[in-house]
Amino acid sequence: MVRRTGDGHTRTGRRGGPDPVVLAVLPYAVMALVVVANLIAGPTVGLLPLVSLGPAFAGLVGGWRRTVAVGLIALAAGVGLGIYSDLFEERRGFASLAAVAGVTAVGVAGAVMRQRREAELAGMRSIAEVAQRVLLRPVPRSAGHLRAAVSYTSAVAEARIGGDLYEVVAAPEGVRVIIGDVQGKGLESVETAAVVLGAFREAAHDEPDLKGVGARVERAAGRALQGEKFVTAIIAELDPANGAVFLNYGHPPPLLVRADGSVSFPEPASYALPLGLGLGSGEGPQPFRVAFAPGDQLLLYTDGVTEARDRSGAFYPLGARTPLLKDPDPEAALEALRRDLILHTEGPLHDDAAMLLLRHRE
Known part of the structure; x- marks a missing residue:
């Protein structure tokens, strides 16, 4: 499992699988077992061909040099067993050694x-990591009157990038942020995320009001998306004088934690269609405002968080986990919440999960 944190690092979580030490020892252990079994059973039992299991296993888990070395050991063991069992008085002894050599060649x-x-x-993963650094840049730890932290957890072990997106831009009108979730997976979702983020980054600096930012992003998404593809998103603007203003494009509501510990999920009077489904109507979401005072926290997230289930099928209770956000360091607080999310699912997530934590400086 891969996660991306506010410091820009990518870390891979543990996954189940064979122990590499066991795989490294296995070829030698198999050959030793064959030799011991043959010695115990006596010279009349010809187990010589079974030593070819050593180079066979080596070819599956090791490099070609190691496979050659294991093959030479297998041939030496075969010669010893052949002499012990008097197999070279017959053709089958040489045939057995030929089989060992053949398996070694195939293993190499x-x-x-x-x-x-x-x-x-490895080359493709390296390219993907570069793409991630370009597309999902580390958010600034400090933006205007806010402190910020981000966490990205991929549901796929090999993934370095997915369909969730986020950005924080310090603009003259205030700090503008976006978080979104592209429908679907693969390269198409990455391309769509790049279009949406590119449009947002440009509009966040140019547009005088938040609705203009949303309109620019919606037009860009409409041009990029085809058929029934869409992007759910929240675009927000935060400034010390006016609190927080939101545009919600069919996205899960943000989590607002007040300085006194009270919790709410601000929602618009009516939800707008996701990006890409507006069908050119021009009727985007209506901005709605909530107070955002010193000491308050705002958590924006994708549905991979709230739709994460435990083994009994229960969803992750995000609202009840807000005490985990008490750490003075926003990144440490968000990491505690991420770890709790993983513990809740007791295994890998079934969907990517992005979280963006914004704190009003006290």
Whole structure:
């Protein structure tokens, strides 16, 4: 599982799988077991061909040099067992050694092909990581009157980028932010996220009011999306004098935690269609305002958070987990919430989960 934090680092969580130490030892252990079994059973039991299991396993998990080394050990063990069992007085002893050599050759070829594929995959992952740094840049830890932190957790172990998006821009009118969730996965969702973020970053600096920012983003999304594709999003503007103003495009409501600990989920009077489904009507969401005072916190998130289920099927109770956000360091507080989310699911998430935490300086 991969997560992206406010400091810009990407970390990979643990996943279940074979122990690499066991896989490294397995070829030698198998060959040793065959030799011991043959010695215990006596010379009349010819287990020589089974030593080929060593280079066979080595080719699956090791490099070609290691596979060659294991194959040579297997041939040496085969010669010893052949002499012990008097197999070289017959053709089958030499045939068994030929089988060991053949399996070794196949194992070496397999190891070479696997290493090439792994190198290609590593190159693709490296490109994806660069794309992530360009698309999902680390948010500023301080923006105007706010402190900010972000967390991104991918549902796919190999993923370095997904369909969730976020950005924080310090504009003359106030701090403007966006968080969104692109429908679907894969390269198409990445391209859509890039279009939406590009439009937002430009409009956040140029447009004098938040509704103009939303209109620019909606037009860009409408041009990029086809068919029934869409993006749910919240665009917000926060300034010390006017609190927080939101445009909600069919996205889960933000979590507002007051300085006194009270919790609410501000919602508009009516929800607008997600980005890409406006069908050119020009009727975007109506801005709605909430007070945002010193000591207050605002958590924007994608539905991968609130729709995360435990083994009994219960959704993650985000509103009840707000005490986890008490840490004075926003990044530490958000990391505590992320860890609790993972504990709730007791395993990998089924959807990407992005969280953006904004704190009003006291």
